[in-house]
Amino acid sequence: MAIRINKYLSEAGFCSRRGADRLIEEGKVTINGKVPEMGTKVEEGDQVEVEGQRIKKSIKEKNIYLAFNKPIGIVCTTDRRVEPNNIIDFINYPKRIFPIGRLDKPSEGLIFLTNDGEIVNKILRARNNHEKEYIVRLNRPINGDFIQRMGNGVEILDTITKNCFVKQLGPKKFKIILTQGLNRQIRRMCESLGYRVKSLKRVRIMNIKLDVPSGQYRELNKEELLELNELLEKSSKTFD
Structure with a gap:
């Protein structure tokens, strides 16, 4: 059965489908020695390569799902040439995996890594409203209507952020639960309201809570995967 090259x-x-699309646009992918167009389908027996590396799709390969506590300073990229402190070299997992989404370099906390490209698209698609919870510490005490304004939406990147749950935890600390993932969203929201983020930690993605020390990872257990899949079943279906 023929399937699209990104799938x-x-x-x-x-990589994820989004990552595959970038590689195709950059002309780094070939099918039987020829650079394909976006949407080209792969037939049984076709030889697929990325920058000269043969890519074989193994139907029997076991899916890997890791929960990793990313330390500050580690970069969520699979390109080892670009950044020496990349997440793949840091974890040094024996099989090919890639992160689902990202946490910026100064941030820490929970991030998933997997070899399952299908789950990546379901989790990352913003309209699926998957919750991500963060603990944030600011450079100065929270005052006025900061919490209310954060929860009601802030203008950043030529848009208004979605309404979200925000709760103050201390003089300079608050919790926020997002269902969208704009670039450096929390930092930009705070800066827009006159504050600067001093520390930012992601402590939950959907039903998975951060429960491993910084710099360590664990596999998701069967119960977590069952619940995760139940939540994803309610999501929009991925495109072929």
């Missing part, structure tokens, strides 16, 4: 690469555990 082939994601199911092979090489």
Whole structure:
């Protein structure tokens, strides 16, 4: 059965579909020696390569799902040439995996890594409203209507952020639960209201809570995966 090249690469555990699209646009992917167009389908027996590396889709390969506590200073990229402090070299997992989404370099906390390209698309698609919870510490005491304004939406990046749950935890600390993932969203929201983020930690993604020390990871257990899949079943279906 023929499948689109971006889906082939994601199911092979090489990268997400979004990452595959970028590689295709950059001309780094070939099918039988030829650079394909976006949407080209892979037939049984076709030879797929990324920058000369043969990519084989293994139907029997076991899916890997890791919960990792990313330390400050580690970069969520799979490109080892770009950044020496990249997440893949830091974890040094024996099989090919890639992060689902990202946490910026100064941030820490929970991030998933997997070889399952399908789950990446379901979790990252913003309209699916998957919760991500963060603990944030600011540079100065919270005052006025900061909490209310954060929860009601802040203008950043030429848009208004979605309404979200925000709760003050201390003089300079608050909890926020987002269902969207704009670039450096929390930092930009705080800066827009006159504050600067001193520390930012993600402590939950959907039903998975952060429960491992900084710099360590664990596999998701069967119960967590069952609940995660139940939540994802309610999501929009991924496109072929």
